[in-house]
Amino acid sequence: MSSSSALQLWKEYRIPLVCMAFAIATLSIILSNKEKVNSNTNNTNEDKENNSDSKRDKDASENKEPPNEVEGIVQDMEHDPTIPTLSPAAVSRVMDHATAEQKPYRHQGLKKEEFRKLPKVIRKKPKNKKQADPVTTSASAPIVTSSTVDGCCGGKNKPAGDTSTGCCGGKYKNENNHNNTMVDDDGNIITASVPTSTVSNGCGGHACACSSTNGFAPTAPAKIDPLLLPMLTEPMKVFYSTITGTAKLFAQELAQSVASRGLPEPKLIDIVDYDTEDFLSESSLCIFILSTYNVEGPNDWFLKWLEDTRFDWRVERESLKKLKFSVFGLGDSAYGDEFCNGPRSADKWLGQLGAQRVWPFGEGDKNGDQGGAFKQWNDALLESLLDPNQSHVHEAYFSSDEEDGASASEHDDDGEFDEDGQAVKKTKEEKLGLPTIDGGSTSEGDMVDVEDMGNVARKIRQAKEDKALDEEAYANQKVRAKRMIGETKDGRAIKPREVREMVSPLLYKSLTKQGYKIIGTHSGVKICRWTKAALRGRGFCYKHSFYGIQSHLCMETTPSLACANKCVFCWRHHTNPVGTEWRWKVDDPEFILEGALENHYGMLKQLKGVPGVRADRFVEATQVKHCALSLVGEPIFYPHINEFVKLLHKKRISSFLVTNAQFPDAIASMDPVTQLYVSVDASTKESLKKIDRPLFRDFWERFLDSLDALGRKGQRTVYRLTLVKDFNTDEIANYVELIRRGQPDFIEIKGVTYCGYGGASGLTMANVPYHTEVVRFVELIQEQLGAGYEIAAEHAHSCSILVASTKFKKDGKWYTHIDYDKFFDLVESGEKFTSLDYMAETPSWAYFGAPEGGFDPEETRYFRKSKEQRKAERERQQEVEMQA
Ligand SMILES: Cc1cc2nc3c(=O)[nH]c(=O)nc-3n(C[C@H](O)[C@H](O)[C@H](O)COP(=O)(O)O)c2cc1C
Numbered sequence: 001m002s003s004s005s006a007l008q009l010w011k012e013y014r015i016p017l018v019c020m021a022f023a024i025a026t027l028s029i030i031l032s033n034k035e036k037v038n039s040n041t042n043n044t045n046e047d048k049e050n051n052s053d054s055k056r057d058k059d060a061s062e063n064k065e066p067p068n069e070v071e072g073i074v075q076d077m078e079h080d081p082t083i084p085t086l087s088p089a090a091v092s093r094v095m096d097h098a099t100a101e102q103k104p105y106r107h108q109g110l111k112k113e114e115f116r117k118l119p120k121v122i123r124k125k126p127k128n129k130k131q132a133d134p135v136t137t138s139a140s141a142p143i144v145t146s147s148t149v150d151g152c153c154g155g156k157n158k159p160a161g162d163t164s165t166g167c168c169g170g171k172y173k174n175e176n177n178h179n180n181t182m183v184d185d186d187g188n189i190i191t192a193s194v195p196t197s198t199v200s201n202g203c204g205g206h207a208c209a210c211s212s213t214n215g216f217a218p219t220a221p222a223k224i225d226p227l228l229l230p231m232l233t234e235p236m237k238v239f240y241s242t243i244t245g246t247a248k249l250f251a252q253e254l255a256q257s258v259a260s261r262g263l264p265e266p267k268l269i270d271i272v273d274y275d276t277e278d279f280l281s282e283s284s285l286c287i288f289i290l291s292t293y294n295v296e297g298p299n300d301w302f303l304k305w306l307e308d309t310r311f312d313w314r315v316e317r318e319s320l321k322k323l324k325f326s327v328f329g330l331g332d333s334a335y336g337d338e339f340c341n342g343p344r345s346a347d348k349w350l351g352q353l354g355a356q357r358v359w360p361f362g363e364g365d366k367n368g369d370q371g372g373a374f375k376q377w378n379d380a381l382l383e384s385l386l387d388p389n390q391s392h393v394h395e396a397y398f399s400s401d402e403e404d405g406a407s408a409s410e411h412d413d414d415g416e417f418d419e420d421g422q423a424v425k426k427t428k429e430e431k432l433g434l435p436t437i438d439g440g441s442t443s444e445g446d447m448v449d450v451e452d453m454g455n456v457a458r459k460i461r462q463a464k465e466d467k468a469l470d471e472e473a474y475a476n477q478k479v480r481a482k483r484m485i486g487e488t489k490d491g492r493a494i495k496p497r498e499v500r501e502m503v504s505p506l507l508y509k510s511l512t513k514q515g516y517k518i519i520g521t522h523s524g525v526k527i528c529r530w531t532k533a534a535l536r537g538r539g540f541c542y543k544h545s546f547y548g549i550q551s552h553l554c555m556e557t558t559p560s561l562a563c564a565n566k567c568v569f570c571w572r573h574h575t576n577p578v579g580t581e582w583r584w585k586v587d588d589p590e591f592i593l594e595g596a597l598e599n600h601y602g603m604l605k606q607l608k609g610v611p612g613v614r615a616d617r618f619v620e621a622t623q624v625k626h627c628a629l630s631l632v633g634e635p636i637f638y639p640h641i642n643e644f645v646k647l648l649h650k651k652r653i654s655s656f657l658v659t660n661a662q663f664p665d666a667i668a669s670m671d672p673v674t675q676l677y678v679s680v681d682a683s684t685k686e687s688l689k690k691i692d693r694p695l696f697r698d699f700w701e702r703f704l705d706s707l708d709a710l711g712r713k714g715q716r717t718v719y720r721l722t723l724v725k726d727f728n729t730d731e732i733a734n735y736v737e738l739i740r741r742g743q744p745d746f747i748e749i750k751g752v753t754y755c756g757y758g759g760a761s762g763l764t765m766a767n768v769p770y771h772t773e774v775v776r777f778v779e780l781i782q783e784q785l786g787a788g789y790e791i792a793a794e795h796a797h798s799c800s801i802l803v804a805s806t807k808f809k810k811d812g813k814w815y816t817h818i819d820y821d822k823f824f825d826l827v828e829s830g831e832k833f834t835s836l837d838y839m840a841e842t843p844s845w846a847y848f849g850a851p852e853g854g855f856d857p858e859e860t861r862y863f864r865k866s867k868e869q870r871k872a873e874r875e876r877q878q879e880v881e882m883q884a
């Protein structure tokens with residue numbers, strides 16, 4: 001073929017020829033790759049390592065950058081059946097982190113041999129697999145990276161002059177290793193170890209793995225600080241309180257820096273929008289950015305709640321133990337001692353309530369570089385949180401008692417002490433309720449083994465489920481009101497805070513279980529056992545002997561289930577809400593009274609068929625004549641107590657109101673009641689604190705002021721003393737002093753009734769005095785009181801004795817009973833009257849020392865039945881109640 005014809009041919013067929021040649025070349029490449037893949041499938045892990053090494057060699061020889069390490073890891077994971085499959089979201093989080101972290105390593109310009117020694121796995125520790133000895137571990141063994149990497153530095157840190165090869169012996173170790181711990185979408189813990197420079201603990205000694213094939217020594221099992229978990233599994237919450245907006249700006253800044261580090265974006269919450277009670281079940285990481293105001297401000301509610309909870313002995317000491325937190329305060333140093341005082345208190349109380357401080361308190365001064373201080377604190381906080389080698393719990397800020405403005409004894413429960421008086425420190429696992437090693441003490445400090453992480457994840461899931469259920473129940477029931485807390489400088493209204501109901505679903509459940517009927521949101525009514533006894537003609541309570549009340553005509557109720565004490569003998573088993581001020585929704589007095597009567601009659605109806613109920617008593621009982629405002633809680637706490645009492649009197653129902661002497665102003669402003677009681681549970685400050693466990697710090701002053709207010713009332717007044725052996729049965733002289741102070745008309749003294757208290761009070765049967773002991777106590781009181789008071793009546797059955805002012809004794813006869821009709825007439829008249837205007841004669845059987853012991857002879861004395869008889873009767877009663 002001539003060259004011209006060949007050229008002609010080439011011109012005609014060049015395109016199909018080139019295409020054919022290209023197709024053949026492509027086919028041969030595909031075939032050769034397929035062979036490689038097949039042979040790779042049969043390779044050992046070591047082969048894989050070598051293949052991957054040779055790929056790196058190739059890359060290095062072509063002067064290319066090493067491949068993205070995490071891409072390699074993810075590919076490895078896809079092929080390795082021992083590695084759990086990660087969700088795309090988890091993979092992308094790992095990728096983001098690794099990409100962010102590999103820069104420093106590249107900048108160090110590592111050589112290929114050095115690069116090979118880097119760990120390249122993301123692995124979950126194989127279940128029940130014993131950690132291999134680092135010396136004998138082959139390269140094919142699963143490598144579990146550690147947050148405290150102990151492996152060889154590979155000589156990476158050696159200075160230019162050091163030409164030796166292999167192990168540096170730890171000589172040149174540095175602190176920078178990056179270890180990112182992740183949790184996949186199923187709650188599995190994964191550890192992405194992406195060292196950026198050298199490993200930190202050197203490689204000297206027997207554990208040196210310089211000679212191992214991969215040059216990386218697996219050491220301790222992967223561990224994660226459980227305190228990091230909430231941050232990794234759910235967004236942190238950033239609470240702010242602000243008036244002029246700075247705290248909110250800082251909160252937004254924090255949120256941005258968190259998100260920029262690849263963590264879930266935080267939730268920003270204005271503290272006034274949050275139900276403080278929800279902190280009790282809060283398990284998120286909570287950051288508080290709080291401004292300081294010495295006037296009414298957005299912090300008030302939160303701080304009040306913290307303080308109340310902190311000093312409420314009914315609340316579990318570590319009630320916020322699930323919460324992890326850090327506080328930053330905004331203030332102005334021009335305020336001197338008041339600089340950032342609110343936020344600092346929040347930090348202190350959170351810590352004292354068991355919350356885990358993940359970073360120390362920070363503060364920014366408006367008078368200085370507030371923004372700079374915040375940035376510094378913010379950066380340090382996040383750096384610390386992202387560093388798993390750091391302990392995330394920091395020393396609580398404990399102020400001295402003087403700082404709190406209280407005596408040391410008032411705060412003596414700040415810490416925990418063992419029998420020797422030494423402070424007891426709980427391990428983090430104990431605080432978190434995690435399983436501990438060797439029955440209580442962790443052998444490895446603060447870290448929890450990966451194998452325990454399943455439990456942690458389960459606990460977190462459980463807590464979330466519980467919380468969701470709680471929230472749902474609460475949302476279904478609550479009717480919220482708004483509370484205005486002021487206005488901003490420019491006249492804008494600050495968001496009102498929502499007011500919640502006193503009775504939470506949990507409390508509702510607990511109280512109804514104990515037989516209470518709940519009316520509205522804060523009131524309760526219950527049938528007392530004496531009402532049942534009276535219906536059956538089996539006697540009345542001590543009020544019958546002392547004041548002429550027939551128990552079946554009496555309704556026991558309270559318009560406030562909350563009070564400000566935590567008395568050791570409280571019937572409520574310490575489940576009730578407490579507070580030093582009313583902070584709940586308020587129900588209408590008419591609604592409460594109607595609800596109380598309706599429920600009372602409803603409960604009575606159920607007793608209709610109970611064996612022994614007398615028809616005449618049952619009919620009488622359908623018209624309540626007396627109301628004992630003493631069931632539980634503090635009735636005087638209810639903001640409309642005067643209206644409530646007025647309604648009772650209008651229905652010609654007498655009012656017996658018992659207060660616990662913590663609200664002197666309320667006592668002073670109380671309109672006349674049939675009988676006003678004050679509980680005098682102790683006679684000294686120390687024993688009152690011990691027995692009533694009051695919430696108020698100035699509880700003693702309040703107590704004395706209440707007695708003074710009672711003395712000024714000019715009403716029929718009573719001191720009620722409940723004797724608890726070994727708590728308040730001595731100090732007679734002090735009681736006498738208190739009686740002289742309040743000049744009550746009567747003093748009721750009774751032994752405490754043992755109701756099977758829980759552990760909270762620590763009360764046992766040994767604390768219940770015998771009747772003879774009560775009598776002896778009363779005699780001593782009377783002796784020391786001298787003229788003016790005498791022992792008037794008793795009710796031996798309930799171990800109660802009445803000491804009365806001799807004003808109520810005329811011609812040798814006692815007039816401790818009440819002419820109720822006269823009382824209502826006096827109230828209706830609107831005239832001023834005294835307790836002497838409506839007294840009535842006391843029957844002789846009620847006198848102290850009378851053979852009847854205060855038992856009305858008209859009643860049938862009931863003696864206890866045998867266990868079997870009681871059981872049979874109980875069953876019969878249950879049957880009747882069921883039918884009803
Ligand atoms: C009326 C008022 C009262 C303040 N009281 C205090 C105070 O008692 N202690 C304090 O450290 N700072 C006090 N400050 C300063 C603020 O806490 C400070 O300016 C803060 O940065 C405001 O934050 P915000 O913009 O988030 O509201 C007060 C400021 C105002 C306007």
Ligand code: SF4
Pocket residue numbers: 563564565566567569570571572631632633634660
């Ligand atoms: S004042 Fe009454 S309700 Fe309150 S704690 Fe004491 S006993 Fe219980």
